[in-house]
Amino acid sequence: MSEARQTSAQNPTQAHARPETPDQKPAQAAALSEKPAQKPIQTPASQSTVRQHPRLLPLPTRIRRAMSGSWAMLVSTLILLATAVIGLIPSFNSGALKQNIVLGAVPAGTDGHMWGTDALGRDVFMLTVAGARTAIAGPVVIAVGAMAIGLVFGLLAAYTGGWVDWLISRVVELMLSLPTLLLAIVLAGLIGGGYWVNVLVFMLLYAPYEIRLVRSAALSHLHDPFLDAARLLELNPARILARHVFPVIRPVVGAAMFLDMSNALVSLSSLSFLGLGISPQAADWGRQLSDARDQLFNNPMTAIAPGIAIIVVSVAMNIVGDWITARADRGER
């Protein structure tokens, strides 16, 4: 904290002159560079004279610094939390799949159906809300699973070196050269096992990216003095990896997980859009979009609702991942 005070004692232009990582949005960068200008010792009255957003929440500065970021970040986190909550409450699902074939596709605004119904008479709004479940559950499992595999093999490769490292690197290189989506479509489609088989296929296809990421992150820190000290103490290697190496690479891992989640959402819904894996009865945004292709003239909301939902959630995951990357880069300096 004391170093933070010293650096923030310099004017905000100093922060601007630092080369920004290309991924940062300038809004985020502006907010990040302005926040250090607020000093912990200043009173709230003098802080309001610095040009930026008015203080909405009288939280302690430490929490506010942890929250530093643009409004996009805040909105994204809220969206993700909302989707997770909605998705994981089972009671939302029951009403969504009620079909009413006699009714057919009704445009938005008719009685009792705010956004109309699709071809099978299912209410579009409830179907979209129910689709949040497959939009969150699968990507989270894929991200966590791929990262777990990545951690195991990446840390193994980085720490062991030698032929183990060489072998793992060659396999990873090979798998990285193969086109992911193409293989996923073909593999998942031919196995034809349903939603969770798709999840498994993607977990295996995303793992090489994570292995490479973890390996390079661990390698860059492997010769730090504190790890040399741990090795001198002849601590158990697993303990070294878990308790000493992992906390250092944790920001990189966290950022990659969110970006993975965004890609996984797109990939999973692409597969269900193509009709591969998920059953026609399930509530899934990709599946909804596929069914909506025929209904564009009758009830365009069948396409607009899941389309916007997927884009919003995917962008939110991406923004959170970018923000964690930005924070990790700041922490590294």
Add this chain to the structure above:
Amino acid sequence: MAGSVAGDKPFTLLTLHLFRPGSLRMRIVTKGGFVKVAKFIGRRLLNLVILLFVLSLVTFGLLYLTNSDPARTLAGAKKVSAAQLAAIRHQYHLDEPLWKQYAIWLGNAVHGDFGTSIRTQLPVSQMIGQRAWVTLTLALLALAIALVVGLPLGVVAAKRHGTWRDGLITALAVVGLSAPSFAVGLLLLYVFAVKLGWFPVYGLGDGSFADALPHLLLPAITLAVGLFAAVIKVSRASLLEQVESDYTLFAQSRGVPRGTITRWQLRNASLPIMTSSGLLIASLISGTVIVETTFSIGGLGTLLQESVTFKDIPVVQAVTLLLATIICVTTAIIDALCALADPRLRPNGGHRASAEALPSKEGEA
């Protein structure tokens, strides 16, 4: 170092060492590097061959991926007697040892013979030949749109770094990168085809090339959205690196005209942009599968999707092998070209690059 090569423009020395038209030839000749280049290409070629071999193994193994008897799968959905199953087994060499089946299959594949489609009973190569031009046109259109739109936007974003224009363009790139192409496609379809009526909605028109172009325009734009997001990100990042580098500051303080500075910046930034644009081909081709299905366009993508749904293995094998080979070969070629042009991208070229740059210029002088 100053002045000997570039005459009265010492700053060009700093700017030009990264990307000079004569650099490739000069490095080969002066450094005795012909053997090195041959080794370099040879190693990459070996990697490519191994990759294609693994790819062919995976594609061949697709037949055994389904959990039913391969002969049953190859028979299709209709009911067959035991005698017919035996005939199919013999026709597809299913009773031979695996490695022999693979050799036969690979031998046929290299000659372009992928067998007969289960679904349509037509030769697979004929089906592919009918539809390949659609996918090719779509891909080239999308690439062109992405580059034409994305490069200027990326340059603008980098030059106006920190303003609202930069923020808007970056936000657009983030959305374009995270949004799935079918969602974007359907939304575009609704807005432009249904509501506004500017584009035809589905299909390819009457089959002629001239009529197909307007039908391909909206799908190409959809595909381009994901691509130009990546192009914007890369061009903005690499140009930003140039804008914030030392030589820009020195040149500006020395009063070099802005157009000249921009020219140097663009030249230095062009290499990473070209590398990444080349690597976009992989996502381009994978994206055609989705986009073609969205717009019901009869190209290789829809062929793949229909065949996978129908479990039409010969077609799936052929299309997968074709597309994946194109992706891998293109990526390898572009990788190799860019590594040849910029030594920093070579496996051990990182620390040699700075040492090579200055002495080689003096050698030339």
